Amino acid sequence: MKQFFVTLLWCSVLPAAVHAQTAPALKSGEQVYRETCMACHGPGLANAPRVGDKKVWAKLNAEGQAMVTAHGWVGMRAMPPKGGRKDLSLEEFARAVAWMARGSGGNWQDPDARMLERIRGEEVKRIEQLKKAPAKG
Ligand code: HEC
Numbered sequence: 001m002k003q004f005f006v007t008l009l010w011c012s013v014l015p016a017a018v019h020a021q022t023a024p025a026l027k028s029g030e031q032v033y034r035e036t037c038m039a040c041h042g043p044g045l046a047n048a049p050r051v052g053d054k055k056v057w058a059k060l061n062a063e064g065q066a067m068v069t070a071h072g073w074v075g076m077r078a079m080p081p082k083g084g085r086k087d088l089s090l091e092e093f094a095r096a097v098a099w100m101a102r103g104s105g106g107n108w109q110d111p112d113a114r115m116l117e118r119i120r121g122e123e124v125k126r127i128e129q130l131k132k133a134p135a136k137g
Pocket of ligand 1: 032033036037038039040041045046047048049060067068069071072073076077078079080082083084085093094096097
């Protein structure tokens with residue numbers, strides 16, 4: 001019986017310990033949102049798509065997760081690049097976007113490797129576009 005509990009203990013503690021050592025400590029979308037994005041995207045400051053505004057997010061949903069995430073990441077009008085947090089990774093930023101979308105009637109998920117690649121592709125396109133026509137959003 002005692003051995004059973006010892007085994008149980010190791011089964012629950014070990015994987016967590018190994019995980020903590022190997023995985024980079026990425027923030028969750030909700031965490032990033034609360035720390036950085038909520039100031040503007042909570043109240044909808046300066047036309048920031050407000051979390052919970054299903055109408056606005058339906059339009060973004062139609063544009064697609066990769067493009068919308070890339071545009072936010074690069075920055076547009078009053079939206080500062082990376083939400084003003086230069087230390088955020090693209091994956092963390094994209095998680096925050098997905099979290100906001102889910103809170104607004106969408107079903108975007110935390111990005112997998114394929115989605116991150118698509119976002120990078122849109123980022124390159126966006127930067128090219130802005131070089132050609134900087135004034136247009
Ligand atoms: C200083 C205010 C501010 C902060 C902080 C901010 N945003 Fe924004 N964001 C905006 C504004 C304003 C817009 C609307 C830009 C426009 O369409 O003119 C916007 C637009 C966006 C868009 C839509 C892009 C598109 O294609 O229309 C995304 C995605 C986004 N923000 C993500 C984020 C994330 C994620 C964070 C936090 C890491 C964040 N923002 C932090 C102000 C902010």
